[in-house]
Amino acid sequence: MVTGLDISALRQHICDAGKVVRVVIADHKGSTPREAGTAMLVTLDEQFGTIGGGALEFAAVAEARKMLRVDGEWVRAFTKIPLGPNLGQCCGGSVSLLAECFGSVELAHLETLQGPFVRPVTSGRPEGLPLPVQKRLRDTRSGAHNNMLTLLNGWLIEPLETAKHPLWIYGAGHVGRALVTTLEGLPFAVTWIDSARDRFPSDIPAHVDMLVAANPADAVAHAPDDAQHLVLTYSHAIDLEICLRVLSRAFGGLGLIGSATKRARFLKRITEAGVDASRLQCPIGDRSLGKEPMAIAVGVVAELLQARAAEKQKIREVSA
Secondary structure, three states, rough: OOOOOOOOOHHHHHHHHHEEEEEEEEEEEEOOOOOOEEEEEEEOOOEEEEOOHHHHHHHHHHHHHHHOOOOOOEEEEEEEEEOOHHHHOOOOOOEEEEEEEHHOOOOOOOOOOOOOEEEEOOOOOOOOOOOOHHHHHHHHHOOOOOOOEEEEEOOEEEEEEOOOOOEEOOOOOOHHHHHHOOOOOOOEEEEEEEOHHHOOOOOOOEEEEEEEEOOOHHHHHHHHOOOOOEEEOOHHHHHHHHHHHHHHHOOEEEEOOOOOHHHHHHHHHHHHOOOOOEEEEEOOOOOHHHHHHHHHHHHHHHHHHHHHHHHOOOHHHHOO
């Protein structure tokens, strides 16, 4: 799935190699191996991702490595290529490829962006937007156009990939399933944990990684340090063990489903175990919305989004 320009991947490869060329399918017509927005990264020694393979990709990689040997900033190359017999790819369509060399100067510009990455398909610093491009950006902000990759008047408008925060959900019961459904399309990397495969639905949504652990608490050790944990298993004993494990390590946040009575009981037991329980949030969600699984899920997801927005605002204020 095409999700936009991933600045974090560029940052890592620039850090490792100094410079990297990103080749993106800027436009496509007819039948093609990959859709517009598909991209790959090329360094002098390695390639990451694919734009469809075959002679098209082989030639694009060769040209990218030539670009890496050229000095200068904001270097780009734009080509429109028919996928005919000469390439051995008889799809019948055509692709337009934009190859761009990124180093520290280009990365510094990307790090300042609050919206899409807009640049000409020719070499040069991305400034002096033509009027049609300005209008397209205004229409996108107003909702008149979707925020999607657009080739317009020799300029490419490309959305940025939204960074996804790790979210670990323990329990595949009714509330867990409602949460997973509600989270689709939102900026969270969801890991869903339970003790057996048959506790999950037969079809796991594409935006979720399923993790089966005989003891779900054992999964806590594998979570990123900034992960948000939501605990809602079928067992208070399992819930307690998960909470103890999370509170005893680095974590982004911890939410526990339950009542005020459950909260008091858990706080007492966690404190008796010599663990700081001050960051445990229980109950979770908005009780005024109702007790139905989907109502609970909506409230919990709203809290997650509000916390994410507050954190982003804090970062902006520190950077200002």
